[in-house]
Amino acid sequence: MHRLLRQTVSKRLTNYNLLRRSITSINRPLTKFSSATLPITPLHTLQTKRATLFKRFMTTYKETPFLQWKLFPDFQKLVNETSPAIAVPVFEKIIEAAKEQFIAIEKTFEPTWDGTIGKLTELENEVSKAYGILSHLNGVKNSDDVRATLEKIQPEFVKLGLMMNQSEPKFKALETLRNTPSAWSQLDAVQQRIIDQTLRGMKHAGIGFASGSAEKARFNQISERLSQLSLLFSNNVLDATKAxxxxxxxxxxxxxxxxxxxxxxxxxxxxxxxxxxxxxxxxxxxxxxxxxxxxxxxxxxxxxxxxxxASEGGINNEPVINEILTLKAEKAKLLGYETPADLSLSVKMAQTLSAAETLLDGLLESSLPHAKQELKDLSKFAEERLNQTTPLQPWDIGYATEQYRKELFKYDEETISQYFAFPKVLQGLFDVANEVLGIQVRELTASEMSEKNITRWHDDVKVFEVAEQGKVKAYFYGDFYSRPSEKRSGAWMDVVTTRFKHQDGEVTLPVAYLICNQAEPQSDKQPSLMKFRDVETLFHEFGHCLQHMMTTVDYPDASGINGIEWDFVEVASQFMENFCSEPEWIDRLSGHYETGEPMPQDMVSALVKGREFMSGLATLRQIHFSKVDLSLHSQFKVPTQEGEPTVFDEDARISKQTILTPRLPEDRFLCSFSHIFGGGYSAGYYSYKWSETYSADAYAAFEEAKAKNGLQGVKSMGKHYRDTILALGGGTPPSNVWKQFRGRDYVDIQALLRHSGLTK
Known part of the structure; x- marks a missing residue:
């Protein structure tokens, strides 16, 4: 039933891969180092002074805590240095230095790997990691200072990314390399994929527009404005929630x-x-x-x-949505695409709007009969046992469903949560990683963190080491508890650093953020008691972390989650949720928080059956979100005058085929649908269901291995999964990754229907 109520919570606040490769932002005219600001002196003297000043400048700006770290940012300093008065000048210097470096590099591009991508890797890594910290703090330590800084700086990062991705010398060098068979054949498959994706990304960033043209100016203006609107949308949702x-x-x-x-x-x-x-x-x-x-x-x-x-007054997101959709449509047309959905899907595994819609329609056909029967049963229960009038209203569904669950399974959510104490669940999660995938995770002690100079943005944050066969592979921060006053809702994984093999052979290890929003401990004697959906969410986000941390790719543009098609990146996360429905793992994860008594077996059985409980209605809910998203970005026209259909009318129209309960005329859920207007799921929300078909089929491989060879079969399959889905990251096309893992080209949708109880 939790799937009925919750939004899918896996979202990353920053599309780190786009930030790395396009470094979305900067094109301000030079001021400090343009010759017009210097006194008139002989050329050689001017050049000497300029070089001296720039060297001093470069040394100074690199000393900021936004940049002066390798694996672990100094959050103790950073939290105190996010005010606009301190942070804005720092980022202006970082941006100006990046521009200076890029302009210098631009003159030396050659049609080779080292002469193009290789020249930019260090620069892109530096800028993206600085911006990543600011974006991260905006999510977990939100304040007026952080907001003001981000609002001021984000457009400049957008300009920088546009400048770098609209570089003709860079594009020509890459295109020449791509079209020179002798040079192209010298590259490995990962390098070739990175170059292909970079060329495509540059085309989508406007490289095709003539320098100085009206089209280029308009495209850049739209790109900058969209970044501002996305941030505004998210801030409005946060403010409305807090208000x-x-x-x-x-x-x-x-x-x-x-x-x-x-x-x-x-x-x-x-x-x-x-x-x-x-x-x-x-x-x-x-x-x-x-x-x-x-x-x-x-x-x-x-x-x-x-x-x-977020639908009224000064924080009304309706005009924000309309402007976002209008600008996205104009941007797509400028790039030669019919709709924003066509542009979005061109870089995803699905490729086309029809492919995404075909999946959704197939799931709709399979789930609709089940959903209708579920609602019929639920309504009957509500009438007979709860004295509720029918048809059930939207505010009745969650309540009636939970009471129905108690009736069928004998346990309520609160009682179940007493058996899911966070420390026990966390250890169980790490046991799954170790015993199934061969990955060891342990929390760093206070002395170890002190030795490594690791600081945190909040005292509740934990830091973990990830190893394989005794060798440290990665680290991650865990921020698990809700803090409504400063932390955004939902849950997400984001990137601190990505695996990167430097030219001198040194390897930067990947570091990740794992962010959740479960209830905090109520006292020293009572740990955080997790709802079952919180347990699933933790497993889900840890799956994202594993894919980022266990990569074997050495190029940052394709390492970890970077470079993975958006509709395949959820496979590793949704895969991990399956362990939460295995009786033997539920036993390992649970135990009464006071007595330590094991979870009663009938409660375990209830949780196992829970995966199928109301799964038809839950599937319809996700299909609804996905169809609305695709429609708004493909066929919907933003109203230009009074009386024309609004985004809410479009939402209501689609709900007639996907929502079985009465729809309220005042429903403005879209004003808080951060996934598609404040996050990265624009014309991509279908990705959850697309990925879920693959994750269910991947888990079916483990079920088959266990049936054939028991635990040894599971471990063997775990290594195979580790060496394909997790290791290959964005360096291999997802269709090839899937074929290597599953041994076939296609995905079997029946695995998802079977796991959800939709085949009965």
Missing amino acids: FKHVVTDKSELTGCSETFLETLKKNGERLGEEGYCITLDYPIYGPFMMNCSNRELREKIYKANITK
Whole structure:
């Protein structure tokens, strides 16, 4: 049922691969080092002074904590240096230096690997890692200072990326290399793929526009504006979420909520300076409330607040959405594509709009009969056992579903969470990594972090070492608990560093961020108790981390998650969720947080069956999001006058075939649909279902290996998975990766339908 309520939470705040290869930002005119700012002196003197100044400048700007680190940024310093007064001048220097370096490199491009990509790797790595820190802090340590800095700096990074990707010398050198058989044949397959992707990326960045043309100027203007709008959309959602609070003083209004959750609501109120039980819209509060509170009138109020957030007043995202869609359509046309969806899909595994729609239509056909029966059963239960009138309203679904789950499986979510203490779950996750995939993970001690000069942005953050056969392969930061006042909702994996083999042979190890938003520990005696969906989310994001950390690719443009097609990058994450539905692993993950008693077997069975529970409705929900996304980016026309269909009308139109419950006219969910308007899933939300078919088929390979050779078969398949899906990263086309792993070209969609109970 959690799949019915939650948005899929795997999103990265920064498309790190695009940032690496296009370094999305900068083209400001030079000021400090242009000759016009220097006194009139003989040329050789001027050149000497310029060189001296630049050398001193280069040394100074590299000393900033945004750049002066190899694996672990000094967050203790960085948190205090994000105010615009400090950070903006620093980033201006970083950007100016990058421009100077690129202009110098541009004059020396040659049609070889070392003469093109090789010349830019260090520069791109430096700029992207600095920007990555600022973007990361915006997600986990959000403040007015961080926002102001990012809003000021982001357009400049966009200009830098456009300048680098619109470089004619770079494009000509790469194109010559691509079209010279003798030189091309000397490159390995990963290098060839990187060059092909770079050339395609440069075309999509506007290299085809004539220098000084109106088309180029307009394209650059659109690119800069879209980056601003994306940030504005996300900030509006965060502000709207933080702005809403409903305080209940009479406990009887919250009948159905457990004492544990009531205590959480009380502490939520204390945090916000309120006396009473405080309901907010961040998911650790909103989700459990909607599932457990029997007060139908109050559920309706909170539900309507959630679906209308960021849709009114000064933080209304409707005009932001319209401008985003208008500009994306214009940008696609400038690049020669019919629609933004065509542009988006041209760089994905699906390739075409029809391929994505065919998958969604097939899943719709398979899931719709199941969903209708599920809703019929749920409505009957709600009428007979909950005295609810039907048809059920949207604010009834979560509550009725949770009560129905309790009826069928005998356990409520709160009771189940008492067996999922975070430390136990985390150890179980690491056991899966070790025993199935041969990957060892351990938390660094305080003394080890001190020895490595590792600091954190919050005291709750943990740092982990990842090894294979005794050799350290990577590290990652874990920030697991919700902090609504400064941390964005949802969960995501992002990049600190990527694997990179330098020219001197030294290898930079990959480091990742793993960010979740589960409930924090209630006391020293009570650890964070995880809802089952939190457990799945943790496994999901760790899957992303594994793919980034266990790569064997040495080129940063294709190392880890970099360079992987967007609709294949979710395979490794969704694959890991499958272990949460295996009885033997549930036993390993669980244990009562107070007594240590194992989870009752009937509770384990309930969780296993839970994967199929309401899976038809859950699938319809994801199909709805995907179809709306594709429609808005392919056939929808932004209204230009009163009375024309709005984005909400389009959402409602599609809901007639995908949503079985009544649709509210005031539904403005799109105003908080950050995946497609504030994240990277524009015309790509279908990727979740596309990837899920592959991840289910990948897990089926483990089921087959276990049936044939037991645990030894699982370990053998784990190594094979490790050496293909995880190791090859973005260096190999996903179709080739899949063929190497599964031994066939096609994906068997029946595995997903079987796992979801949609074949019965």
